[in-house]
Amino acid sequence: MNVLGSTRVIGVFGHPISHSLSPVMQNAAIRALNIDYVYVPFHVMPEDLAKAVEGIRALQIAGVNVTIPHKERIIDYLDEVSEYSREIGSVNTVINLNGVLKGDTTDGPGFIRSAETAWGDLGGCRTVILGAGGSAKAVAFALARIGCKIVVANRTYKRAVELVESLTAAFGNKGFEAVELEREELAGRLENADLLVNTTSVGMFPDVDGIPLPPDLLHPKLMVYDLVYNPVRTRLVDEAQSRGARAMTGLGMLVHQGALSLKMWTNLDPPIDVMEQAVIEHFEKATPSF
Ligand code: NAP
Numbered sequence: 001m002n003v004l005g006s007t008r009v010i011g012v013f014g015h016p017i018s019h020s021l022s023p024v025m026q027n028a029a030i031r032a033l034n035i036d037y038v039y040v041p042f043h044v045m046p047e048d049l050a051k052a053v054e055g056i057r058a059l060q061i062a063g064v065n066v067t068i069p070h071k072e073r074i075i076d077y078l079d080e081v082s083e084y085s086r087e088i089g090s091v092n093t094v095i096n097l098n099g100v101l102k103g104d105t106t107d108g109p110g111f112i113r114s115a116e117t118a119w120g121d122l123g124g125c126r127t128v129i130l131g132a133g134g135s136a137k138a139v140a141f142a143l144a145r146i147g148c149k150i151v152v153a154n155r156t157y158k159r160a161v162e163l164v165e166s167l168t169a170a171f172g173n174k175g176f177e178a179v180e181l182e183r184e185e186l187a188g189r190l191e192n193a194d195l196l197v198n199t200t201s202v203g204m205f206p207d208v209d210g211i212p213l214p215p216d217l218l219h220p221k222l223m224v225y226d227l228v229y230n231p232v233r234t235r236l237v238d239e240a241q242s243r244g245a246r247a248m249t250g251l252g253m254l255v256h257q258g259a260l261s262l263k264m265w266t267n268l269d270p271p272i273d274v275m276e277q278a279v280i281e282h283f284e285k286a287t288p289s290f
Contacts, residue, residue, distance in 0.1 A: 003038050004140060009059070010265050011040035013052055013074075014067035020129045021279050022065055025258050028278035029270040037062070037266065041126075044070065053077040056096055063265040065258075068104075072133065078103040084145075087170050088137050104264065107135065108142025110257025111225070115195075117256075118248060119223050123147050128189050130181065131199035132159035134147040135227055139197055140167055149175040151189045153182075155200070177257050190217050196240075198226045203234040211235045215224045220244030229254050230283065251276060 012022045018041070018122035026039035042064070044052040049070055054077075056064060066074050071090040075081055078094065081103040085091045091103035116122055123146045129136050132154035140150055144167050150230065154160035167176045179185040202212040208231055215236075218224065224240035229250035240247035259270040 001027060004036065006036055008036055008037045008062045009040060010064065010262075012065040012067060013041050013042050013044040013070055015043060015045055015069060017041045017067070020067065020069075021254065022258060023283065024282045025275040025278045026262060029259070029262055030274050032271045032274040033266070033268055034058060035266060035268065046070070046073070049073060050077055052164075053101065054241045056101060057096065057099050061096060063093065063261070065261055066092050066094060068134075075103060079100075084141065088141050090134060090138065092257065093264055095264050098280050106257040106260035106264075107138035107253070108145075110255075110260055111139050111197075111227075111253045112142050112146065114252030114256040115223070115225055115248075118252065119246060122195065124149075125194040126192060127151070127195040127197060128153060128186065128193045129197045129199060130154070132136060132156070132163045133199065136197075136199040137163060137166070139199055139227070140144060141170065143195075143197075144171045144174070144176070146260070148195070149172075151177045151179060151193070153179045153186055153189075157181075174248065181212070186213055186217055186280065190219070190222070193222065195223045195225065198224075198228065198236055201228065203236055204228045205230045209235055211239060215239035215243075218245055219242045223247070225253075226250060227253060229279075232280065232283065237263075244290075248264070251279060 023041050024038050030037045074091050078101045079122045085103050087103045091106045095102045116180040122214045125148050127148045128151045130153050152160040152163050157180050164176045164178040198212050200212045202210040222245040224245050224247035226234045228234050232251050234249050237247040255275045262270045
């Protein structure tokens with residue numbers, strides 16, 4: 001990578017940041033596109049967020065991704081925020097338009113794009129979401145926007161109720177439901193579901209034997225999307241496929257959300273396969289158990 005005086009800087013704000021996969025896949029895309037950009041990790045402490053955002057303007061950084069713990073609070077420091085980001089109260093991409101900072105979110109659209117690339121149109125699908133954290137909200141709102149009916153099941157039931165309340169406030173009473181993350185509750189809902197999305201961290205490295213629901217509830221008509229991407233094959237995906245269901249892990253969402261961000265900054269279509277391969281190669285080197 002050749003960093004020159006003309007090179008435009010993009011990057012990611014987070015705390016911690018050293019584990020981020022974004023520099024790996026974004027710089028791979030930048031090399032493949034042969035454009036004069038570099039993607040840099042910025043370790044931004046929570047108390048320094050306002051100054052860091054001011055730095056985007058002062059240093060004429062073209063844009064940044066935003067990750068934990070800044071996705072919600074950064075909204076206060078931006079000039080404009082997309083409707084979808086406003087709805088979910090979270091921003092993962094900042095675009096610097098000549099000093100005007102615009103916030104948007106590519107997590108939900110990245111999820112939809114990767115799932116629809118594999119499985120076709122998801123409009124109106126009956127969905128069960130496991131989990132009610134930040135990624136559940138991004139996915140739930142993206143699915144609600146395309147008319148999906150959504151059941152949210154979470155270990156902490158109260159958070160599932162809160163997510164359903166915010167869906168209902170945004171989209172009206174369209175059959176959103178909160179349930180406990182328990183066998184009896186899930187069994188009936190899954191029987192009539194098309195799509196199951198795991199947004200809990202269960203099954204993530206090093207807990208690779210973890211599974212967020214009893215596997216015998218999985219059935220061949222389900223599409224199963226596990227947001228966990230490390231490992232790139234999770235136990236949930238294995239169990240789903242062994243029962244004849246279509247299933248995938250979160251690598252596709254990771255890459256598509258990154259590609260959508262890069263497109264916002266450069267107006268170019270990033271090479272999805274190159275970005276995906278860069279992440280896989282990084283895991284092969286970094287994770288002994290991979
Ligand atoms: P988060 O906001 O912290 O939410 C975590 C969720 O997991 C909560 O609903 C939590 O339930 C649940 N949970 C945690 N441990 C559990 C357990 N032992 N049993 C049952 N439920 C449990 O995290 P997040 O940002 O949404 O991320 C969640 C997962 O998605 C992570 O694995 C992350 O790597 C992955 N992710 C992937 C992508 C991608 O691009 N593929 C993007 C974002 C996130 P409680 O409410 O009860 O605590």
